[in-house]
Amino acid sequence: MTSSAAVIFDMDGCLVDSEPLSLEVIANEMQSLGIQDADINDVRSRFLGVSIQDICKNITERLGRPCPDDFIDRVENHLLSEYQTRLTKIAHVDELLDRLSEQGIKTALATGSSLRRMRKTLELSNLLPRFDGTAFSADQVENGKPAPDLFLLAAQQIGVDPKDCVVVEDSPHGVKGAIAAGMKAIGFVGGTHLDDIRDYQTNLLQVAGASVILHDLQDVGDEIIGQS
Structure with a gap:
């Protein structure tokens, strides 16, 4: 990619x-x-x-x-x-965000959670400064995932054409929404909620249209930026 x-x-x-x-x-x-x-x-x-x-x-x-x-x-x-x-963070999330920033790649967040839950989650995980002004909730759009509305809002607010965005998602709904928005989608299966169904979820994400399925955020960085 x-x-x-x-x-x-x-x-x-x-x-x-x-x-x-x-x-x-x-x-x-x-x-x-x-x-x-x-x-x-x-x-x-x-x-x-x-x-x-x-x-x-x-x-x-x-x-x-x-x-x-x-x-x-x-x-x-x-x-x-x-x-x-x-509450814990996914392994290597800070390293990935640092890496993307160093490459001049913008980051945003698009969640089905409420504004209240989104903000508190980011506060408790010390991620709020990472997404200051670039975190968006389903509360802010008419239709949540799998509709494209939330992803299109995020792209508009950060000033990037949808075709130049890649989305990292763990659910088929999110992957479908990203693709409907004209974006590339990476399926992520590294969360512990998928420990017992990782192969099954991988298949669902592939069917939904994810371009690649990864289980480590370090690999996500390699996929987005490309191997040096």
């Missing part, structure tokens, strides 16, 4: 190893509503890369009544509490 003008990262599962916590909390909150089959594996297969608003829509369908108004707040409050002691 030739060097790109900008790299747009998904946050959860690509920059921070937060997905195991998210899956656990969402499953627990859904079970508390009476959706007993909503275990971690069910939530992972249905909702990886999906906005919390879309999860609420699914809950409404499965319950046959509206998702509680406080569901999103309950999930976020529970999750952010867990983050205080359990």
Whole structure:
């Protein structure tokens, strides 16, 4: 892959190893509503890369009544509490961001998380200065992933043509959204939430259109910048 003008990262599962916590909390909150089959594996297969608003829509369908108004707040409050002691970064993320900066490659973030969760996640992981003014949430667009809206917003705000952007994503929804935006997509399978389904997820990302699948952010840097 030739060097790109900008790299747009998904946050959860690509920059921070937060997905195991998210899956656990969402499953627990859904079970508390009476959706007993909503275990971690069910939530992972249905909702990886999906906005919390879309999860609420699914809950409404499965319950046959509206998702509680406080569901999103309950999930976020529970999750952010867990983050205080359990949130970790994906290995080599700081080295990759340094490397991209040294090469003059812009970086941005495009996440299905809310603005509140996005900011707190970046604060707790000490990544907020890395994405000052270049972090974007599904809260800011009409349609979340797999629609292209969020990626197009990110590209517009950082002043880079979509065709010159590469996206790093761990979900098929994100890969499809990137491609719909006219961007290249790298599939990333290095998060611990994929430890037991890495081959399966690799296949899903390939089918979604990812140009390459990688499990180490050092390799992501090599792919984007090219071997020296």
